[in-house]
Amino acid sequence: MTENLIGGSFPRIDGVEKVTGSATYAADMKLPGMLYARLLTSPHAHATIRGINTEKAKALYGVKAVLTGADLPYRVGLYMVDKPILADGKARYFGEPVAAVAATSEEIAEEAVKLIEVDYEPLEPVLDAKKALEADAPLVHPDLDSYECIRGVFCPKGGTNIANHFRLKKGDAEEAFTRCDKIIENEFYVPQVQHVPMETHTSIAHWRPKGNIEIWTSAQSPFAVRHLLSVALGMSQSMIRVVVPYLGGAFGGKAGIHLEPLVALLSKAAGYRPVRIVATREQEFMTLPCRQGLHARLKTGVNAEGRILSQEIEYIWDAGAYADYGVNIGRASGYSGAGPYEIDNVKMDSLTVYTTKPFGTAYRGFGHVELFWAVESQMDMVAQELKMDPVEFRMKNLLKPGATTITGEEITEYTGSVRKCLEEVAKEIKWGETCGETCGDGGARGRGETAPADAPSDVPSDGRHGSRSEGKVRAKGIAVLHKAPAMPPNTASSAIMKFNEDATVDLLVSGIDYGQGTATSLSQIAAHELKMPFERIHFIWNKDTDFSPYDWQTVASRFTVMGGLSIIKAAEDATRQIKDVAAEALNVKPDALEVKDGVVFVKEDPLLALDYTDVVMGYKFDNGNSIGGPVIGRGSYIAEGLTNLDPETGQGLPALNWTYGAHAVEIEVDTRTGDIEILKLVSAFDVGKVINEDLCRGQVIGGCVQGIGSAIHEQYIYDKAGRLLNPSLTDYKIPTVKDIPHEIMPIFVETPHDKGPFGARGVAEHPMISVPPAIANAIFNGTGVRIKELPLSPERVFLALNPGRSKP
C-alpha cells in the first residue's frame, strides 16, 4: 500500500503485540541471577539525617546489597545538577529515597528495608513556594551555588530558594500601564499533580565485571539516560548501554533520568548481579517526580478598544525538592508565558523555587497547562471588564503574520494560525447561541452583551445566569493555547535505514513510541520517501544505545518533526545509493532513474528496470563482477537558527515551531453538588499537516481527557508537616470512563510549517493545555462565579457557588 501514506489512517504497527499481551515492558523481563530492589523513603518533608544503621538489614539472609546516600557521592540532573541518588545527609521531601536494598526476592528486600534504622532530626518544612521566597525561609539547598548548570541560560540565586530566575522584558510595561484605560490584576494557583502512567517507573541494571553497565528501563530517552549517567559517574558513554523496551505511558514523567543510577550502583554493590526495581504505585506518587505547582500573578492593561497594551507577569513555580528539569519549565513557560497574543510591552519574572515537597518534572505541556490556567482565565476576566465578547476580545489581540512574539520572533504565514483554531471551535460550539434544553443564558453571557455591567465576579448577581432553583446551569467557555518544543538550541535527531536481502527496510530511530503512535507515523514517512509499500518498512521497536542512532529525548512534541526530517534525509541517502548502483548496472546516468514500489527503472524506458532485491546488497553482473554493497541510508537533523535567550530581556529565538490551538466547551454545572458535566468539547489545533489522522485524533481525545483530570479531579494534598496524604489511585482520582465528555470533537487546521516534514508540527502535548480555563470560563459564564484555583472539584465549585457555606 503506497496510497495516502501521508494523511491517511494506518492502524498502529504495535497493535497486535499490545492486544495479545506479548508486548514486553521492562517489568516483564528477568535476567539470570536477577535481584530485586526496594527503597526506604523519608517520613519527613525536611530533616537532617544524623545516621543510618544498616547492620541488621545487611545481616538478613538473601540481602546482597544495602546502599545509603553516604555510599553515593554523585549528583545527577538534566539542566540543574542538584539531585542526589539517595538523600545526602538531608531529606528534602516526604517520600525521598534514603536507603535501598537489593535481595534475592522482593519479600526479603522489603523485610530488609524495615530493618534499616535512620536517625532523623526534623527541620522546618518549606511547603509554600511564595513563603520560600521570604528572607527567613529555611534553605532547601544551602549549596545551590556549587551545583552545575549552564549559567547564563539558567540563573540560580545562591543563599535563596530560587533555582532559576527567568526574566523577560519587551518594550516598557510600566510606562504603557500609564496609557491604559483599564488595568486588571489577578492571582491564580495550580497545585502539583501526577502523570500517573499505568506502568510505574521500572529499571533493570547490570554492572558487568568489565566495568560496563547494561540497563533496561522505562525511559523516554535512552540517550539522555546514558549521557546523564556517564556524567554523574564519570564514565565514558561507550561503557553504558541503555535499552528501552515497550513503555507503559510516560507523559514527561519518564524523561531525563530516574531510578537508573540507583539500580546500576546496587548491581555493582551486589557483586555484579543484575538488579530490578519496580516502583510501587505509592512511590510513583511520592518518590518519583510530579508536575510543579504554580502561583501566577497577571496584571493586564488594555485600552478602551480592547487592545492589550501592557502585561506584567509573575510566575512562581513550586519546584519541590529538586529542579533538575524544573528550571527549564520556568524558562520555557517564561518565553511563551503571555500566551499567543501580540503585546508590545511585557515584563515577566518566572521563578523556579525550591520547597520540601516531591519535585516537579516535565509533564505533557511543560508548564503550559499551568500558565494557561492563568492567562486564559485572565483574558476572559479582562473581556468581562471591557464588556466585550471573549472571542471578539481575543481576536483583537491574537498573533497574526507580521506580529512579533514576546521574545522578538516574527510571526509569518508559516507559523500557524491561532485565529483559525479559535474561529473553528467557536463555530462548532455555536458560540453566541444559547445552550440547549435546560440552559440558562450562559451562551448569551458568552456573547458578552447581556453580561451584567458591574457584577462582581464572585457574586451571582442578576438572576439571568440560569435558574439556580432548578439546580443545573448550562454554559459555554473558550480558551486558546500555544506551545513550542522546549529544548536546547542544539537538539539533534538521526535515523538509519538498513536494507535487508528481501528489500525490506529496518528503520532505526531513537524516539520512543510510548503510545502516541510515532512509530507508525514515522514508518509512513519512511515508506512515502522511499516510495515503497508501508508493509516493507520494519520499524525497530526496542531502542538500544548500542545499536540505535542518537536522539536527544522523546519529549516536547518534537519527534514527528525532527525524527521525520531525519528520516526524509536517510531516505534520500538510501535512494541515491540505489540509483548510483543501478545506473552503473544499467549503464545510464543516475538522474535518468526513478524508483517506485521497490523497483529502480529508467524514466524514459520503464521496462529497463531492476528490482531492489538485485541492488540493495550490491549488484552482480553476469560475469560475477559486483558493485555497490549493502545499502544503509543515514539522515540527521539538528535544530538550526535557535538562540540562547538574553538573560536580562529574554529576547531571542527559542522555538523550532509553534503549535496553536483552541478549545470550546459546553458544560452543565449542578449547583446543588458542584458537579460539572462536560457535554461537548471541541478542540482545534494547527498541526500544519496531518500525517495519520486516527493517531492525531487519539492524541487529541486522550490529551483532552488528561486536561479534564487537571481541571476537575487531580491535586496533591499534604498535611501541615508536608506529608503527602493521597499517594494512591483511591485518594488521587484520575478520570475514569464515567468522567469523560459526552462528545469530544477534534478539528485539524493545516497551515503548513515551512520546515516541518510535509508542513507538520507536533500535537502531542497541546490537547491538554487550556482545557481547565475553558471549563472555568464556562462556569463563570453560567453562574457569574470566577474560580482562580485548580482543581474545579465539586467541593471547590460548590463552596464558590455557596459562599455562605463554610468548609466543614
Next chain:
Amino acid sequence: MHLINLTVNAEEVRIEVDDRWTLLYLLREVLALTGTKQGCGKGECGACTVLLAGRPVDSCLVLAREVDGCDIRTIEGEAAGGELSALQQAFIDEGAIQCGFCTPGMIMSARALLMRNPHPTQEEVEEAICGNLCRCTGYIPIVAAILSAARKESS
C-alpha cells in the same frame, strides 16, 4: 507451600504456591504469563484483570491458594488458535490502544461483559470498564471498540 490444581487458558496447571502469593504473582512471576500487568497492586487500576470462572477479578487481590480448582483466563487466552478475537481486532481498528499497559486488563473486562451480555448498551460498556484506568486514550475509542466487537461477535 500449598499444592493447587487450576486451569489457565484451558491448560491444566498443578503447582506448589506460597501462602503469600497473589494470583497476579503466580501468573506473572511463576507461570511467566506477563501479559497481565501490575499497575498498583491494590485493586485500584484494573490493569491485572483476569477472568476467574468467567468473572473479571483484580488478580492482585486474589490469593493464589484460593484459586485451587478454578478456571482462569488471561489475555494470553484471548486469541484462540493464534487468531485475534473480534474484540482484539476492534481495539486495533478503533485506536483503542496507546501505550498498551491497560489494554490486557481492559480487554478481559470487556470479554467478561460480552460473555454475560452479548448486546451491551454504551452505558453497560462504561459500567463494565469503569474499574479499568487508562491514562492515554480518553476511553472514547475503547468504548467504541467494545461496542463494535459486540456487533461483530453477535452477528
